Amino acid sequence: MNKGNAMKYSDCTHWIFVCLVLTVCAARGLAEPADQVNQQEGNKEEKIQQKAREEYAGLWRIETIASKGDVTETDKRIVVNNKEDGTWTLFIDDEEFSSGTNSFSPLCDPKEIDIAITGGEGVGKVLQGIYEIEESIQRLCFRGGSGSRPDSFESFYGDESVVVTFVRE
Numbered sequence: 538m539n540k541g542n543a544m545k546y547s548d549c550t551h552w553i554f555v556c557l558v559l560t561v562c563a564a565r566g567l568a569e570p571a572d573q574v575n576q577q578e579g580n581k582e583e584k585i586q587q588k589a590r591e592e593y594a595g596l597w598r599i600e601t602i603a604s605k606g607d608v609t610e611t612d613k614r615i616v617v618n619n620k621e622d623g624t625w626t627l628f629i630d631d632e633e634f635s636s637g638t639n640s641f642s643p644l645c646d647p648k649e650i651d652i653a654i655t656g657g658e659g660v661g662k663v664l665q666g667i668y669e670i671e672e673s674i675q676r677l678c679f680r681g682g683s684g685s686r687p688d689s690f691e692s693f694y695g696d697e698s699v700v701v702t703f704v705r706e
Contacts, residue, residue, distance in 0.1 A: 589641035597703035
């Protein structure tokens with residue numbers, strides 16, 4: 538092999554090495570942004586959930602309950618204490634009745650909520666509902682039993698929908 542060929546192989550080997558390094562770097566660079574995008578989407582979803590929990594948090598007194606087309610005012614003091622971590626406790630006349638967790642889908646129209654009962658009366662049930670909050674008034678609608686998520690804040694005779702109106706205390 539003469540000196541000229543050795544130089545060609547050396548240059549060729551160098552360029553192959555550079556191409557391999559660039560290919561590996563490019564492949565790695567393309568994989569990292571996808572992970573970053575997934576992480577950013579996860580962070581975005583968590584921020585949306587946290588904002589919904591903060592809006593929903595507080596002490597809410599039940600003002601009216603509509604079921605099967607009838608609207609009634611409660612004869613007992615029923616209050617729900619919603620916390621910013623998504624947990625809640627229901628009190629009837631200042632005694633704990635049940636507790637659980639909420640998860641939200643605030644970007645849906647209407648906004649959606651899943652209410653999991655983890656303690657007290659109704660333990661093990663998950664109610665799929667919708668909600669809206671306007672200043673100090675909150676409306677929640679869900680179907681009793683194993684019903685599907687309602688799509689409006691209405692309760693009719695023969696329907697399992699329950700519409701609850703709360704006032705922030």
